[in-house]
Amino acid sequence: xxxxxxxxxxxxxxxxxxxxxxxxxxxxxxxxxxxxxxxxxxxxxxxxxxxxxxxxxxxxxxxxxxxxxxxxxxxxxxxxxxxxxxxxxxxxxxxxxxxxxxxxxxxxxxxxxxxxxxxxxxxxxxxxxxxxxxxxxxxxxxxxxxxxxxxxxxxxxxxxxxxxxxxxxxxxxxxxxxxxxxxxxxxxxxxxxxxxxxxxxxxxxxxxxxxxxxxxxxxxxxxxxxxxxxxxxxxxxxxxxxxxxxxxxxxxxxxxxxxxxxxxxxxxxxxxxxxxxxxxxxxxxxxxxxxxxxxxxxxxxxxxxxxxxxxxxxxxx
Amino acid sequence: xxxxxxxxxxxxxxxxxxxxxxxxxxxxxxxxxxxxxxxxxxxxxxxxxxxxxxxxxxxxxxxxxxxxxxxxxxxxxxxxxxxxxxxxxxxxxxxxxxxxxxxxxxxxxxxxxxxxxxxxxxxxxxxxxxxxxxxxxxxxxxxxxxxxxxxxxxxxxxxxxxxxxxxxxxxxxxxxxxxxxxxxxxxxxxxxxxxxxxxxxxxxxxxxxxxxxxxxxxxxxxxxxxxxxxxxxxxxxxxxxxxxxxxxxxxxxxxxxxxxxxxxxxxxxxxxxxxxxxxxxxxxxxxxxxxxxxxxxxxxxxxxxxxxxxxxxxxxx
Numbered sequence: 001x002x003x004x005x006x007x008x009x010x011x012x013x014x015x016x017x018x019x020x021x022x023x024x025x026x027x028x029x030x031x032x033x034x035x036x037x038x039x040x041x042x043x044x045x046x047x048x049x050x051x052x053x054x055x056x057x058x059x060x061x062x063x064x065x066x067x068x069x070x071x072x073x074x075x076x077x078x079x080x081x082x083x084x085x086x087x088x089x090x091x092x093x094x095x096x097x098x099x100x101x102x103x104x105x106x107x108x109x110x111x112x113x114x115x116x117x118x119x120x121x122x123x124x125x126x127x128x129x130x131x132x133x134x135x136x137x138x139x140x141x142x143x144x145x146x147x148x149x150x151x152x153x154x155x156x157x158x159x160x161x162x163x164x165x166x167x168x169x170x171x172x173x174x175x176x177x178x179x180x181x182x183x184x185x186x187x188x189x190x191x192x193x194x195x196x197x198x199x200x201x202x203x204x205x206x207x208x209x210x211x212x213x214x215x216x217x218x219x220x221x222x223x224x225x226x227x228x229x230x231x232x233x234x235x236x237x238x239x240x241x242x243x244x245x246x247x248x249x250x251x252x253x254x255x256x257x258x259x260x261x262x263x264x265x266x267x268x269x270x271x272x273x274x275x276x277x278x279x280x281x282x283x284x285x286x287x288x289x290x291x292x293x294x295x296x297x298x299x300x301x302x303x304x305x306x307x308x309x310x311x312x313x314x315x316x317x
Numbered sequence: 318x319x320x321x322x323x324x325x326x327x328x329x330x331x332x333x334x335x336x337x338x339x340x341x342x343x344x345x346x347x348x349x350x351x352x353x354x355x356x357x358x359x360x361x362x363x364x365x366x367x368x369x370x371x372x373x374x375x376x377x378x379x380x381x382x383x384x385x386x387x388x389x390x391x392x393x394x395x396x397x398x399x400x401x402x403x404x405x406x407x408x409x410x411x412x413x414x415x416x417x418x419x420x421x422x423x424x425x426x427x428x429x430x431x432x433x434x435x436x437x438x439x440x441x442x443x444x445x446x447x448x449x450x451x452x453x454x455x456x457x458x459x460x461x462x463x464x465x466x467x468x469x470x471x472x473x474x475x476x477x478x479x480x481x482x483x484x485x486x487x488x489x490x491x492x493x494x495x496x497x498x499x500x501x502x503x504x505x506x507x508x509x510x511x512x513x514x515x516x517x518x519x520x521x522x523x524x525x526x527x528x529x530x531x532x533x534x535x536x537x538x539x540x541x542x543x544x545x546x547x548x549x550x551x552x553x554x555x556x557x558x559x560x561x562x563x564x565x566x567x568x569x570x571x572x573x574x575x576x577x578x579x580x581x582x583x584x585x586x587x588x589x590x591x592x593x594x595x596x597x598x599x600x601x602x603x604x605x606x607x608x609x610x611x612x613x614x615x616x617x618x619x620x621x622x623x624x625x626x627x628x629x630x631x632x633x634x
Contacts (some may be wrong), residue, residue, distance in 0.1 A: 149380075155571060158572070162569045177604065180602065245484065245487065249484070251474075253478065255477040256472075288344075
C-alpha cells in the first residue's frame with residue numbers, strides 16, 4: 001500500500017495541511033493562508049502548489065501518496081460535489097476532481113468540515129472506539145457532523161448533520177444568518193451566547209458583573225457564570241437547554257453511541273457539557289437518556305485527522 | 318442461490334407471513350393470530366410451526382430458504398437483539414437466534430417494524446429508486462423508519478427513527494404514553510388528532526359538525542375538514558404544522574431523499590401530505606426545502622415486503 005496520506009482542512013482564513021503515514025501517524029503539519037479574492041479561484045491552485053512543493057522537499061513522489069482528504073466549509077453531496085460555499089466565494093464546485101488534476105492524479109476525497117472533524121474525533125479523539133457519533137462544534141456558528149458505521153452522513157442534499165439550523169424556538173422574532181428564525185445557532189454559538197447576554201444586560205435594572213463591559217466575548221460569560229453571576233448563569237442555562245433539546249431529537253433520528261462537543265465555546269470546560277447533559281437527560285426518551293456527552297479532544301487537529309481518515313475510509317479497496 | 322425467502326410482519330394482533338422468491342416476487346401471503354399470553358412465550362413457536370407447516374405443504378426444504386426476515390414492534394439494536402417489546406410482553410429477546418433454531422437453522426434477520434416498512438416502501442413502494450428515505454407511519458401511534466444507503470438506521474440504542482417521540486411542543490402539560498410531554502405522537506397519530514378535536518369541541522361555544530358526535534375517529538375529522546368544518550381544519554393544521562416541524566428537523570440530521578407518509582391516517586388522502594408539505598416547506602432550511610413528501614403505496618404489505626428485503630440486504634454475501 002502507498003505509504004503517505006495528505007490531509008487538508010480548508011478554512012475561511014487558513015488552510016491546515018498534514019502529512020500522515022498510511023497507518024495514520026501525523027508526521028508534520030503546516031498552515032497557509034486562504035486567498036478568498038476572485039471568488040476563491042486561487043484556493044485550490046494554492047493548495048496544490050503547496051502540496052507539490054512539500055512532496056518535492058520530502059522527496060515523495062505522487063505515486064507514493066494514497067490520497068488526499070479535504071474538509072470544506074460547505075455542504076458536500078453524496079457525489080462529492082461541494083454545493084457552494086459562501087465563505088470561500090465558491091459556487092457548485094467539483095473540488096475533488098479539480099484538486100486531483102492539479103496533483104497529478106492523486107485521488108482526492110472531500111467532506112463537509114464539521115463531518116470531517118467528527119470523523120477525526122471518532123478515529124483518534126473522544127469518539128475513539130465508537131462506531132457512530134455526533135459532534136457538535138460550538139464556534140462562531142454551530143456546526144454538526146454525524147458518523148454512522150464509520151462514515152460521514154452527508155445527506156441527500158448535503159444537509160446531513162446541519163444541526164446549527166434546527167429550529168429550537170419557533171417563537172423567535174430575530175433572524176438567523178440563514179434567513180429563518182429560531183435556529184440553534186442563534187443561542188448556542190459564541191455569537192449566540194453573547195447576544196443572549198447583551199439582551200439580558202439591556203433589560204432595565206439588570207444586575208451583573210458584566211454590566212458596562214465592552215466587546216463582550218463568550219468566555220466572559222462563562223467566567224462570570226462560574227463565579228456565580230446569575231445573569232450569566234441564565235444565559236448558559238438557555239444555551240444548554242436548547243442544545244439539550246436539539247440533541248434529544250438527534251438521538252431519536254440517528255441515535256448515536258456518543259455525543260462529542262467541540263469548538264471554541266467547549267473550551268469553557270465542564271460547565272458546557274454538564275449544562276447540556278442536565279437538559280438532555282431530563283428531556284430524552286428512555287432508551288437514549290444515558291448517551292455519553294463528552295468534550296472533544298483533538299482541538300484544531302480534528303480537521304486534518306478527519307481528512308486523513310476520510311482517505312482511509314472512502315478509498316475503494 | 319437458494320430460491321425462497323420467508324417474510325414475517327409481527328404485530329400485536331396478527332402475524333402476517335409472506336413467501337417470496339429470491340428475486341423478490343410475493344408468491345403467497347397468510348395471517349395467523351398473535352398469542353400474547355404468558356409474556357408472549359408462544360409467539361415465536363407459533364410462527365415457527367406455521368412456517369414449518371407451510372414449507373411442508375409447498376414441498377420446500379429449509380435448505381431451499383435463503384432466510385427469514387421479521388419486523389417486530391419494538392426497538393432492535395445493531396446486534397439484532399429486540400430490546401424489549403411491551404406490546405408482545407417481551408423483555409430483551411434474541412428473536413433472530415430463537416426463531417432460527419426453531420426453523421432448522423434458516424438464517425433470521427429482525428428489524429423494528431417501522432424500519433422494515435420503510436425498507437419495503439424503499440424497495441417496492443413510493444420510495445422506489447431512492448437510496449435514502451424516511452417513512453412516517455401515522456397509525457394509533459406515530460412510527461418512523463429511516464433508510465440510508467439501502468439499510469435501516471437502527472441506532473445505537475434501537476431508537477433510530479423513533480420520531481413519534483420527538484418533543485415538538487415543550488409547553489405541553491399532558492403526558493404521552495412514554496411518560497414525557499409534547500411528543501409528536503400526541504398530535505399526529507389517529508389518537509392524537511381525535512384528542513385535538515375533542516379538546517377543541519369541549520371549548521364552550523365551539524361550533525362544528527362534529528359537536529355531539531360519539532366515538533369520534535380520525536376519519537371523521539378529516540372528512541369534516543374536507544367539507545369545510547373550520548374546527549376540524551384547525552386540528553388538521555395543528556397536526557400538519559407539528560409533523561412539518563419534526564420532518565424539517567429530520568432533514569437537517571439525516572437529510573433523506575424523500576419523505577413517505579403511511580399508516581391509517583394517510584388514507585385520508587392528499588389533505589395529509591399537502592398540509593404537512595405546506596408547513597415543512599415554509600420552515601425548512603433552503604437546501605432541503607424541496608424534499609418530496611409522498612403517500613405510501615404498499616399499505617398492509619409494506620411490512621412483509623420490507624421483511625423480505627431485509628433478508629436480501631442483510632444476508633452476508
